[in-house]
Amino acid sequence: MSLRSDLDKWMDKISRLALIKIESNERGRLLKDLMRILEFFEEIRKLKLEGIDPLFHVIEHGGKLRNDIESQVLDLKEVLMNIKEHEEGFVKGPKTV
């Protein structure tokens, strides 16, 4: 398989993962940009870092809990103002299955 078709497959895969269509007119430019950025990331990939834990978050003690008491919620009318398709207070979405 040629490198070109591998790259095309790769672009299609990340497009599906990100749910962003790669339009044909921007495909070339995007591919070039993404390749250059990945090359820049290579420095990290090459590092040997055994025994060092990933630092996901600078606050490592984890989240905190609040008391389970009723609090103010958003005004439904205001929330619905941003929703173009809704019925009886529910958001109308596309079929998922």
Place this chain on the structure above:
Amino acid sequence: MSMFNILYKPAYELVEEFKENPDLMLDYVAKTYERIKEVEPKLNAFITLRSYDDVVKDVEKVMSRLKRGERVRLPGILVAVKDNISTRGLRTTCASRILHDYIPPYNATVIERLIKEGAIVVGKTNMDEFAMGSTTENSAFGPTRNPWNTELVPGGSSGGSAVAVSTAESTIALGSDTGGSIRCPASFTGTVGIKPTYGLVSRYGLVAYANSLEQIGPIARNVLDAALLLEIIGGDDPRDSTTLGISLDGLFNEVMDSEYSLEGVKLAIIKEMVYGADEEVLKVFYEAVNKLISEGCVVNEVSLPIVKYSLPAYYIIAMAEASSNLARFDGLRYGLHIPVSGRSWYDVYMEVRTKGFGIEVKRRVLLGSFVLSAGYNEQFYLKALRVRRLIRDSLMKVLKEFDFIISPTMPVLPFKIGERIEDPLKLYVIDVETVLANLAGIPAVSITCGFSNDLPVGLQIMSPPLTEPKLLSFSKSLEEVLGFRDLVPKGV
């Protein structure tokens, strides 16, 4: 210059005058709106500006609160707010087509706190789309221009906020800082910007880009105004589980009363941070360093080789978090919408996101999805997080030995609009000084330390977590020694 007397007055002085004479607020608001009318067409700092009449109504409310004897800390002060911070009833776009018409049904915690203290939002400021950028050119609403020279970028991503403050379109402003987005535009516009310790300021209502890195923070024309704003927005918030439960009450007075002596203050310059900075920037930076040495500071150069991996590590983490945070934009509950009837979820989401996101957002979400994907997660994302730990630990070690780490805020002077925007890597590399504070969660300030070619040069100061009182007291002393505050830009 008479109009400038009130416009360029520090917030902390205006507050005292307004308490004495609340009617002065109307004069201040009228003059600010005249100023906005004059400079805004040249600068494009705002995406959404509130109407003069609406703001006057708010001023009248604050006046009656004062007359009733209510004690508030920011009566009548106009605040410009970056357009990724939610404001109830006021459009919040993140400079994106995908949120072009979005009107939040709630206020961010920081906005609630400002309103409670009598401050008034004047408008929502321009930015790089979803805060992804360092120039305020990546905006669906056109670029913002630098008030020192309108052909140049103002820095970003909080460029609109910094420009509004530097030109007195507002007295203070809020920005957000994920990898330097407050400090970069502060440096490029001659203002003061603070990236607080992670967890000091609530992110509730901040539209998330890379949530483990970002903080909301102040932009002002002097350190004291920035301290006053930070005191008000900071503190615990039950709606953001990452807030640290620390109150900042009294911060402003502490900094105001401080006379932080420079004698014997130990400063570190990390070699890998300044290496590669432009000559004209380094010249101004080292002139300032020499001044600090003559005031008694002790400056040492330190080498931290791991720092050279900070940029790729930062971008991998930021993109990974972005791909996850921006998954919420599906066009159903807010923002750009296409009819759903008869179409699959895949088609609907794909079309909305493809139409709604700009090119830089697409690059980051695509690569973010890749570095998180099966088979690559360990090679890129987890490795970047391991580097993050090494960077955090080594910075903390330096900060045990030294009081502060200093560097230029930006390795370059403000450059021409359009000059770097076509090449993402040329933009990423200018974040080299700023991303460290976000990776490590430590506070960092940018103040002006001099000029080169009539353009401001920023000095960055970093300190250990939760040392903001010390950091800002030191910054105030530097501001006095270096002599740059309340600057009036020459380009407009």
